[in-house]
Structures are given as structure tokens and as C-alpha cells.
Amino acid sequence: MHPHPRDPRPDAVAALDARHVWHPYTQHWNAPAPVEVVRARGATLHTRDGRTLIDAISSWWVTLHGHAEPAIADAIAEQARTLEQVIFAGFTHAPAAGLCAALARVLPTGLTRVFLSDNGSTAVEVALKIALQWWHNRGEPRRLVVALDHAYHGDTFGAMSVGARSVFSAPFDPLLFDVARLPDPSVDGDATLAAFDALLAARGREVAALIVEPLVLGAGGMRMWDEATLRALADRCRAAGVLLIADEVMTGFGRTGALFACDRAGVAPDLICLSKGITGGFLPLGATAATEALFDGFLSDDRARTLFHGHSYTANPLACAAALASLALTESDACAAARARIERAHRRHLDALATHPLVRAPRVCGTIGALDLVDARGAGSYLNPVGRELAAYALEQGVLLRPLGDACYVLPPFCTTDDELAAVYGVVARFLDGARASGA
Numbered sequence: 558m559h560p561h562p563r564d565p566r567p568d569a570v571a572a573l574d575a576r577h578v579w580h581p582y583t584q585h586w587n588a589p590a591p592v593e594v595v596r597a598r599g600a601t602l603h604t605r606d607g608r609t610l611i612d613a614i615s616s617w618w619v620t621l622h623g624h625a626e627p628a629i630a631d632a633i634a635e636q637a638r639t640l641e642q643v644i645f646a647g648f649t650h651a652p653a654a655g656l657c658a659a660l661a662r663v664l665p666t667g668l669t670r671v672f673l674s675d676n677g678s679t680a681v682e683v684a685l686k687i688a689l690q691w692w693h694n695r696g697e698p699r700r701l702v703v704a705l706d707h708a709y710h711g712d713t714f715g716a717m718s719v720g721a722r723s724v725f726s727a728p729f730d731p732l733l734f735d736v737a738r739l740p741d742p743s744v745d746g747d748a749t750l751a752a753f754d755a756l757l758a759a760r761g762r763e764v765a766a767l768i769v770e771p772l773v774l775g776a777g778g779m780r781m782w783d784e785a786t787l788r789a790l791a792d793r794c795r796a797a798g799v800l801l802i803a804d805e806v807m808t809g810f811g812r813t814g815a816l817f818a819c820d821r822a823g824v825a826p827d828l829i830c831l832s833k834g835i836t837g838g839f840l841p842l843g844a845t846a847a848t849e850a851l852f853d854g855f856l857s858d859d860r861a862r863t864l865f866h867g868h869s870y871t872a873n874p875l876a877c878a879a880a881l882a883s884l885a886l887t888e889s890d891a892c893a894a895a896r897a898r899i900e901r902a903h904r905r906h907l908d909a910l911a912t913h914p915l916v917r918a919p920r921v922c923g924t925i926g927a928l929d930l931v932d933a934r935g936a937g938s939y940l941n942p943v944g945r946e947l948a949a950y951a952l953e954q955g956v957l958l959r960p961l962g963d964a965c966y967v968l969p970p971f972c973t974t975d976d977e978l979a980a981v982y983g984v985v986a987r988f989l990d991g992a993r994a995s996g997a
């Protein structure tokens with residue numbers, strides 16, 4: 558492959574990056590040099606220095622079917638030659654209207670109104686603003702939002718406020734709005750429900766909304782919780798008139814096996830937040846879907862009741878075209894079969910690792926497999942170095958893993974083969990054996 562003439566000289570990328578790029582979640586003081594990727598196909602990344610890597614984390618949970626999936630690439634290319642972007646206030650277009658209608662068809666019952674933005678954090682911000690303004694518009698200003706311990710909802714201020722306080726948020730903690738917290742349902746769902754009951758009894762009429770990551774608390778460590786607790790939380794919300802916001806930015810579009818995690822529990826939330834896999838991982842897009850009752854709460858001849866929110870790239874036609882193409886693939890029988898196959902592979906490999914002395918809590922939810930690495934240096938902490946040690950080892954071995962502290966997870970694109978999954982888990986097993994041999 559010859560570099561495009563507009564590209565920097567191949568050997569110059571690392572130098573330009575080192576001089577000019579500020580990477581996300583990266584301590585540039587001592588971070589290893591970033592790996593330059595020149596192309597990708599399926600579950601494989603090809604690096605500048607001629608190596609291949611199995612992308613076992615779907616490039617931060619976005620790549621849904623596989624890298625460079627031709628059906629999605631074609632849809633984007635065709636759309637780019639037709640209508641690449643247009644203002645979305647006062648204007649509309651087929652990709653956006655078609656996508657919102659398609660989402661209304663596949664989402665849990667009642668989520669018929671879709672607001673488009675451009676990432677997961679904004680999808681959450683929009684849900685929070687719809688919920689809070691809906692109460693405001695009713696003249697009943699409920700302002701308390703309830704969230705789960707270990708929650709992650711994004712990096713903007715509202716999303717940080719409902720997320721767990723952590724090393725990520727510490728510099729901003731005094732500026733974040735107060736949220737009521739329920740204990741982590743992956744530890745004890747009954748304790749979560751009891752805390753919610755107590756909160757509703759004491760302050761029920763102040764509570765505007767409960768926000769949850771249904772069934773899997775993702776960035777908090779792939780903490781998996783059960784359908785019955787989710788259903789019970791939803792029932793309590795309904796009874797107390799509290800809005801339920803499901804943040805399915807990570808769990809949406811088949812990651813948990815079902816199309817949406819809420820489907821596994823038979824729960825229909827009032828608001829759902831989508832992003833990440835929505836375009837198959839090709840382009841940034843966020844979607845917040847609401848019920849007709851919430852939408853109606855903004856209809857008025859009083860302009861002050863308008864949802865005054867929007868983003869420049871709201872409903873970008875290329876992203877919408879990618880999302881429609883990705884959804885068609887996701888709804889296919891072949892995709893459902895691939896998800897079931899990946900779940901079986903996770904169970905096989907995690908069963909084999911379950912008795913390893915350095916493995917704790919192996920767990921599976923659909924296409925997501927996870928385990929905790931037993932390591933004395935800060936259990937449950939994002940800063941535990943064991944995760945970075947595993948990531949570095951895996952990189953040498955041709956696998957992209959990025960544990961969350963001591964929580965190691967495998968969240969692959971749906972095209973990932975059984976052989977590729979065996980290779981990924983083989984790397985984890987060899988790392989564990991090495992760690993045991995060195996007495997860590």
C-alpha cells in the first residue's frame with residue numbers, strides 16, 4: 558500500500574503525534590507511544606509496522622459487526638455523494654426520518670420520539686434535560702435524579718454528575734450537581750431495591766428520574782446485574798411517577814444478546830440513550846428516544862416550553878445512513894446467530910478459567926464476557942496496574958485488550974470468529990499463568 562500523497566510521510570506520524578496530539582484518557586508523561594493503525598477489516602487491525610491485532614474490545618465498544626463492513630461503507634459513500642449535511646431545525650431528510658422510524662419500530666414499546674445528537678454523553682445530557690424540563694413544564698419542578706453506584710454515563714458535566722464520583726471526576730466534584738445514589742445492583746439487587754424504596758418514601762415527590770445502565774455497568778467494571786432487579790426498579794418508577802432513563806449507549810444493538818438490554822427484562826423505559834454501536838462504529842451519532850407522553854409535555858403555544866437543545870451535527874445524514882445500514886445487519890438472522898455463538902464461546906472459555914486462582918467472578922451477558930483479575934494492588938480500582946500490565950502483554954501477543962483496572966473483559970465485534978476468541982482467551986490464560994508463576 559502506497560501512502561496517499563496528502564498523508565504525512567509514514568515514518569513521520571509518530572513524531573507529529575508526539576508533538577501535537579492530546580489523546581483521551583492518556584497520561585502523556587509516561588504513556589507508551591501510540592500504535593499507528595493503517596487499516597482494519599473484520600476484527601483485525603493492521604499496524605504501520607506490519608503487525609495485526611485482534612480487536613477484542615470493538616475499539617472502545619463501538620465497532621458492532623466488524624471494521625470496514627462493506628454494507629455500511631457503501632451506504633456512507635452513497636449518502637456522501639447525495640446529501641452530506643443540512644441544518645435539522647426547520648429541515649428534514651430521508652436518512653434521519655427513516656432512522657427515527659426504524660428505531661421506534663425496534664425499541665422497547667412506547668419509545669416513539671427520537672432526538673438525534675452526536676455521542677453517548679450528549680444522548681445522556683438530552684435525556685436528563687428532557688426529564689427535568691418535562692417536570693418543569695408541568696409546573697411540578699422535581700429536580701432529584703437517582704443513579705447507581707459505579708455508574709458511568711459520559712464525560713460532559715451532566716453525564717459526569719449522574720456518574721459515579723471517581724478519579725475521573727475528582728477535579729470537578731464540587732461543580733457537579735447532587736444525585737441520590739443506590740447501591741450497586743450487581744452486588745445485591747435487594748439492597749438496591751430497599752434503598753430505592755427508602756428514598757421514594759422519604760423524598761418521592763422530589764424524584765424526577767432514575768437513570769441506569771441496564772444489566773451491565775460498563776465502565777464501572779462490567780458489573781452485571783439481573784433482569785428481575787431491573788424489572789422491580791422499573792415497577793417502582795411507574796408506581797411513583799418517576800421517569801426511568803435507560804442508558805443503553807454500550808448495551809444497545811445486540812451487545813447483551815437481545816437487541817436492547819431492556820428487552821431481556823421486558824422493561825419499557827421512558828427514555829433510552831443510544832450511541833456507540835448505533836452506526837456500526839463508523840461515525841459519531843447519539844440518539845435519545847422518548848415516549849409520546851414526554852414529547853407532549855413540550856407542546857404549547859408558550860415558546861418557553863420548547864426543548865432548546867441541539868447540536869451542529871444533529872441528524873448528520875452520513876451517520877443516519879450508516880445507522881440504517883447497521884440496523885439492517887443487526888436485525889438479520891445471521892447476526893442473531895453470531896451473537897449466540899459469541900456468548901457460547903465466552904461461556905466455554907470462562908468456564909475453563911473459572912478455577913484459576915487469580916480469576917474472580919467470571920461472568921457473561923450476551924456478547925460481553927468478563928472476569929476480575931485477583932491482584933493485591935487495589936481490588937476494584939481503575940488505577941490498579943494489573944489491567945495495564947495485561948493490556949501491554951496482550952498487545953505483544955497480537956490482541957487489543959483494555960481492562961478497566963482489575964476488570965478484564967472481552968467485548969468483540971460480532972464478526973469475531975471462534976478461533977479469534979480462542980486466541981484472545983489464550984492470551985488472558987497465559988498472562989494469568991505468568992502472573993501466578995511470578996507469585997503476583
Ligand SMILES: *Cc1c(COP(=O)(O)O)cnc(C)c1O
Nearest residue numbers: 676677678709710711775806807
Ligand atoms: C461510553 C458511554 C457513554 C458516553 O458515550 P461517549 O460517546 O463516549 O460520550 C455513556 N453511557 C454509557 C453507558 C457508556 O458506556
